[in-house]
Structures are given as C-alpha cells and as structure tokens.
Amino acid sequence: MSEGTTIPQEPREEAVAIPDILPAMALKDAVLFPFVMVPLSIGRERSVAAVDQALAENRLLLLLAQRDPNDENPPSEDLYQVGTVAGIMRMIKLPDGRIRILVQGLARARVEYFMQEEPFLRARITRLEEPGTPTGDLELEAFLRTVRTNLEKVVELGKSVSPEVMLIATSLEDGARLADLVASNLTLKPEEAQKVLEAMDLKGRLRAVNEFLEHEIALLEVQKQITTQVQGELDKSQREYLLRQQLKAIQKELGETDDVDQDVQRYRDLITAKGLPEEAQAETEKQLKRLRTTHPESAESSVIRTYLDWLTGLPWKTYSTDNLELGHARGVLDQDHYDLEKVKQRILEFLAVRKLKADSKGPILCFVGPPGVGKTSLGRSIGRALERKFIRISLGGVHDEAEIRGHRRTYVGALPGRIIQGINQAGTSNPVFMLDEIDKIGADYRGDPSAALLEVLDPEQNFSFRDHYLDVAYDLSKVLFIATANVTETIHPAFLDRMEVIQLSGYTEEEKLQIARRHLIPKQVRENGLSPGQVRFLDTGLRFLIDRYTREAGLRNLEREIGGICRKVAVRMAEGTTGRVTVTPKAVERFLGPIRFLPEERLAQDRVGVATGLAWTPVGGDILHVEALALPGKGDLRLTGHLGEVMKESAQAALSYLRANAAQFGIAPNFFDKHSFHVHVPAGATPKDGPSAGITMLCALASTAVGKPVRHDLAMTGEITLRGEILPVGGIKEKVLAALRAGINEVCLPRENQRDLSELPAPARAKLQAHLFSRAEGVLNLALVEPPAAKAPKVS
Numbered sequence: 001m002s003e004g005t006t007i008p009q010e011p012r013e014e015a016v017a018i019p020d021i022l023p024a025m026a027l028k029d030a031v032l033f034p035f036v037m038v039p040l041s042i043g044r045e046r047s048v049a050a051v052d053q054a055l056a057e058n059r060l061l062l063l064l065a066q067r068d069p070n071d072e073n074p075p076s077e078d079l080y081q082v083g084t085v086a087g088i089m090r091m092i093k094l095p096d097g098r099i100r101i102l103v104q105g106l107a108r109a110r111v112e113y114f115m116q117e118e119p120f121l122r123a124r125i126t127r128l129e130e131p132g133t134p135t136g137d138l139e140l141e142a143f144l145r146t147v148r149t150n151l152e153k154v155v156e157l158g159k160s161v162s163p164e165v166m167l168i169a170t171s172l173e174d175g176a177r178l179a180d181l182v183a184s185n186l187t188l189k190p191e192e193a194q195k196v197l198e199a200m201d202l203k204g205r206l207r208a209v210n211e212f213l214e215h216e217i218a219l220l221e222v223q224k225q226i227t228t229q230v231q232g233e234l235d236k237s238q239r240e241y242l243l244r245q246q247l248k249a250i251q252k253e254l255g256e257t258d259d260v261d262q263d264v265q266r267y268r269d270l271i272t273a274k275g276l277p278e279e280a281q282a283e284t285e286k287q288l289k290r291l292r293t294t295h296p297e298s299a300e301s302s303v304i305r306t307y308l309d310w311l312t313g314l315p316w317k318t319y320s321t322d323n324l325e326l327g328h329a330r331g332v333l334d335q336d337h338y339d340l341e342k343v344k345q346r347i348l349e350f351l352a353v354r355k356l357k358a359d360s361k362g363p364i365l366c367f368v369g370p371p372g373v374g375k376t377s378l379g380r381s382i383g384r385a386l387e388r389k390f391i392r393i394s395l396g397g398v399h400d401e402a403e404i405r406g407h408r409r410t411y412v413g414a415l416p417g418r419i420i421q422g423i424n425q426a427g428t429s430n431p432v433f434m435l436d437e438i439d440k441i442g443a444d445y446r447g448d449p450s451a452a453l454l455e456v457l458d459p460e461q462n463f464s465f466r467d468h469y470l471d472v473a474y475d476l477s478k479v480l481f482i483a484t485a486n487v488t489e490t491i492h493p494a495f496l497d498r499m500e501v502i503q504l505s506g507y508t509e510e511e512k513l514q515i516a517r518r519h520l521i522p523k524q525v526r527e528n529g530l531s532p533g534q535v536r537f538l539d540t541g542l543r544f545l546i547d548r549y550t551r552e553a554g555l556r557n558l559e560r561e562i563g564g565i566c567r568k569v570a571v572r573m574a575e576g577t578t579g580r581v582t583v584t585p586k587a588v589e590r591f592l593g594p595i596r597f598l599p600e601e602r603l604a605q606d607r608v609g610v611a612t613g614l615a616w617t618p619v620g621g622d623i624l625h626v627e628a629l630a631l632p633g634k635g636d637l638r639l640t641g642h643l644g645e646v647m648k649e650s651a652q653a654a655l656s657y658l659r660a661n662a663a664q665f666g667i668a669p670n671f672f673d674k675h676s677f678h679v680h681v682p683a684g685a686t687p688k689d690g691p692s693a694g695i696t697m698l699c700a701l702a703s704t705a706v707g708k709p710v711r712h713d714l715a716m717t718g719e720i721t722l723r724g725e726i727l728p729v730g731g732i733k734e735k736v737l738a739a740l741r742a743g744i745n746e747v748c749l750p751r752e753n754q755r756d757l758s759e760l761p762a763p764a765r766a767k768l769q770a771h772l773f774s775r776a777e778g779v780l781n782l783a784l785v786e787p788p789a790a791k792a793p794k795v796s
Contacts, residue, residue, distance in 0.1 A: 372554020
C-alpha cells in the first residue's frame, strides 16, 4: 500500500466513540497522525480484509507502521505498538483488485494485544489521551514559537507546504496538534515519524519536531547552494548559445550553410519526392519551423528530427505493381501448398476483381485453424503470388493499445505503432500484412488492442488511419490484411465481424502423405546434407509414421519426425555406409523407437450395449466406443468417462426418449422401474464433450434394453432431441475419415449433413457408404440386429 498526499484538516474535537477492539492494518512506509487526512492504496489480502471488516462495523480502523517495509506479510510482533485510529471517509475499488481509501486520523492508541492475525489483524487497544497545553509555561511558549518560526523558514527555503497548513499552524494554540501537523508535512522516515507519534510528553514531542525542522533547514540550505552552482553553469550554457548564434551569423555572412539549413533542405526534398498529403505536408512544415528555432544540441531537437525522419521515410504513395496473371498466381499457390482449394479460389477471385477494377479495396481475410496447418506460410505464398512485399507481426500476448496505435510524442522514447512500423519496413503502401495470433490478444488497464485494430481492419475507416505518434492520417486501404487464429471464440465479436473467416481444418492422412512427398521430405533431405538418392521413403513407411508417431492436425511434428529419420541416415552416411536407405515401417520403428500412438480400432464382433461413435478433435477425427449396462435399480442413470456437461445432457435426453417410446421399441413397460443404467465412454482420462454423441448413446441404451447387439461395422454421429429428431453436427469430414481409417465403411449421419460429404476427398467418397437419417427410429432399425442363435448343448 502507498501513502498519498497529506490533506490538512482544521483541528476539531473528536465526536466518534472508539471501541476497545478494532481491525488493524499495517502501513509500509507511512505513519498517520491524528487530525490528518490521507489517501491510501491497498493491495495486500489481509489489509483488504481489514478494510472490509471496518466498513462492515463502524468504519474505524487501527493503522500501525511496520518495522520492515520490505515484508509483504509482517507478523504482529513486527508492528509498532502505538498507532492511530482512523475513520474511513471514502473507498473505491479498482479493476485490478486493489482498493483506494481516504482515511482521517482520529486519536492515538496503544495495542494491548492482538486477538487474531488471520484473515486480518484484530487488536484490543487503549486510547492515548493527548496532553493539554497549559498557559503561563514560558518554556512551552518558546517551543511553540520556535516550531512556527522554523516552519516558516523551511517554506522560505523552498519546501513545498500548502498555504492551508501554514494558516492553520499560525493560528493553532494546541501544542500537541501543532507538533502532529508539522511532522505530517515533513519528509520523515517511518521510524522518525513513529518517534513523534509515540511521544506523549508535550515538550518532548515539540523538541523532537523542532530537531527534525532544524535538520530540514540544514538540508535545504545545502540544496540551495547546489542550485546556485547549477544556475551558474546554466548561465555559462546560455552564454555559449549566444556565441553560437553569433558564429551562425558570421557563417551566413561568409556564405557557409549551417547544418540545420542543410537538414531542413533535405527534409523539403524528401517531402517533394515522397508526395506527402496536404495534412502531412502542413505538419512537416510546422515541425521544420520548430527545428529552425531549436538549439541543435537540445533534446527537443532530437525529438523533432526523429519525428521528421519517420514522417518523410514512410512510403506514402509508393505501391508495388500487382501481378494479375491468374495462371501465375495459381502456379505459385499450387507449388507451395497442396489442396486448400477454398483459399486459393478466394485469392484468384481477388485478382480477377482487381484486374477488372483497379481501385478495388483489398479483402481482410482471417485464416482460422489448428497449429501447423500452414496459415502463416500461406500468407507468405499469397505475397509471392501477387509479387507484393510480405510483412508479419505477432500479436500474441499484446496488451497495450499503443503497440497498435503508437505512443504520443509527449512520452520519452515514443515510436509509431507496429502497423506503421510494418509499412515502413515494407517500403510500399500495399504489402501483404499478416496479423498473426489475433486470438491471443490481451486487454488490461493500458487499453484493448482489439478495439484499436477495428479501425485498421475496417475498409470504411482504414483509408485515414491515425497513428498517435504521427498524428496525421495514413491510407491503409490498399493493404491486403491477413489475420490468423487458432479459434474464433476469444476474438472480439466486432473485430471478427470485419474479417472474412476461412476455416483451415486439419489435414487427412492422404493429404499429409502428399505434402510430405512434395515439400517436407525434400526440405529435410536438403537441410540434413543428404542427396535424394541416399534415402527413400516408401508410402507404407510414411503412412506408418503419420498414423503411429504423430497425432496432430498440422504438419509440425511430422516434419520433425522426418527430420529425425534424415539425421539418423546422415549419421550412417558420415560413418561410411554406402547405398540408399529405404524407410519402411520397420525402419521407422528402428529409427524413432516404440510406437507412440495406437489408433482406436473397430470392434471384432457385434455386442449388446456397445455402439461406435465418431468424435472430432483438434488433431482430426477419432472413433469412440460408448458402453451401456443395465443394472438392478430404479431407473437411475450413471455416467462415467470424464464427460462434459453437454455430453451428459445428451445421455439424459436419449434415456428420456427411450423411456417415452418403450412400447414402440418392444421394451417391457416396467423395465425402467426395475433397472438403472450405467453409460461409460472409455479413455476416462481424456475429457470429452459435445452434442454429437447423442444418437450413439441412444443406440447403446436401446441395445441394452431390448437385448439386441449393435452392428460393429457401423459408426454414427448426430445430436438427438427429446422428440427423436437427429440434428446436424460439425466436423463431418474429420469424423468420416476416422471411420474409414478404423476399417468402418458405413456411417449414420444427420440428413442435413449431406452437404458436408462434398468436402471429402474422392477416394474417401468412393469407399464410404453413408446412411442419412432425420429420425432416431431409422438409426435404431439399421444399427440393432438380431442376436445369433445359441448353439444347442451337446448331449453325451
């Protein structure tokens, strides 16, 4: 906690009754005197709790100075025993959890003992009565006059004391209060102020205060001498300035040009060459006039020159020429990236529009997808396809609005924001500008960078973007902004509304195989000093590597593992091995060690109470087995397997639908009254949530209730309602590919998800047999089969 400015109060009689037991609070570097009002900033938990308790009782609080100001949580024995009872006048809670209070000292008090230390200090106290000021005591009268005289002398020597304090001190006849008033307005150390606070003898208190006043007078006199010496040095500097001005006049008569004039002319030439807008030209002229009248060696001159360097260094009307050939752009994008047809089509559309309408505004794209799917490299390829400069800034963890808009020039070391810095770095006003990790932007008391980016990414506003440092409008409308994010949930809604979101889902196994062949393997072979003829990756080896050693949506781990294999091959070559190394599944296991991921496999046979569902994960799809079991009970439902709230509600909805339609499915009327159900989803350590397992849970429960097994070669996904309707879900591409990897070619999907099947690769669509349903009855009729007939026992 910190002490603010001391506010003098008129002396008045205390009318507040002070109880014997009060909450207590420790002060770090401050001592409060009676009849003094002080603002305090509080952040420690015990102190906040003590203030809350005082506000809940009688707004009275005992303030005690701590002996060690560096101790964040001092015990009661490290506090002074004499303190001040204060009344809380006002309290404000700050956004960061701290509070600010305005307190007024009421009376001295001594701690008899502490009654508690947690969650806050509470003490039993004894109020200390202030000594009176008897009349006719010459020594006391001399003390009072000396204190007033020394206080006036301190003010004359430059000590900042408010006129209100001087007026009160002049008319104050109470010696005890005069000593407290003077001590509270001196810069005393905590132990010195505590000495005054604990002095209950009037003459002793005045003597201590007078000693501090005399010490302050001695310090101020030495300070005045130092100031006089400095003033003499300043006079010398002014004399040198006059001589320089005379030298400047002499150089002008001799025809020699001053450095300032050269700089001014250089800036004027840059203004003409850059073609600055009228507003920027007017601001530049204003700063050039200031530069002419400013001393070249002064700090202000350096600030003006830095500002002019930025203003004249920006590429105001410098634009790179776009390559609008669609064939060239398609070739570059295909060369750098496999698939990603949606993104490539969007860039070709932009080029086509730009070719037909040269003054069209650039789109603001936002690539959203898991890490490693190529969002940043895709932006770099777009810049290469358009033949524009590419600039990237990472906004992850940025909390300060000034990072975007820049600092005002009033601050020392001010600079433009990262947008203007990026434009200056590019050297053109129409680069491809990537804003990376925008979903990880923070916000605190320094502002919200997302709100500052609203102007940057709004085509209706960014033609006149105003950086705080430049303070002139800059046109960003020709910039092609591309943002990247992993998720959209953490992006400000107004910010997200200004961007065209393009989802980049995880790569399939086939896509990873092709990307590894075209890009990753040649890159790692080259970077590890190998030649293409020294190592050969078989498709079987690559598929084994992808399936058993990486589990991700992107390609980073895959590239890392390929690099690990190439390094192992490089060691062999360095040891003298000749010939080509062929990477097979066995070679992968030999190079990289034991298998890291075991895929979820389909069931070997039909089983009662076990249904195969489909799940979406950030690293692709997966299958999961939902198990249901009927137990003797009264219709209760128990759910295990680390399920989320949505998944639990789906199970409850499935059971309710099944009970309501028991007769339709041939379930005995009293079955649910005599049985409870237990639903479990294996891999209990993995959290699971989402609505898409509703139909799977219904099949598992129905199978248990009717005693029919569920087909093991059928997977399903879909959300179920209490009316038995099947609602559409997301992630169909990833889920279907997971089923095909597990050897399941038949899947049950919501009818409204039929449109998502077009996103599947052609080989996957050829192998898939999709069953589309809008009602739960259809799924149950397909999934539940008659149990195999039991074999008759042999009779011996």
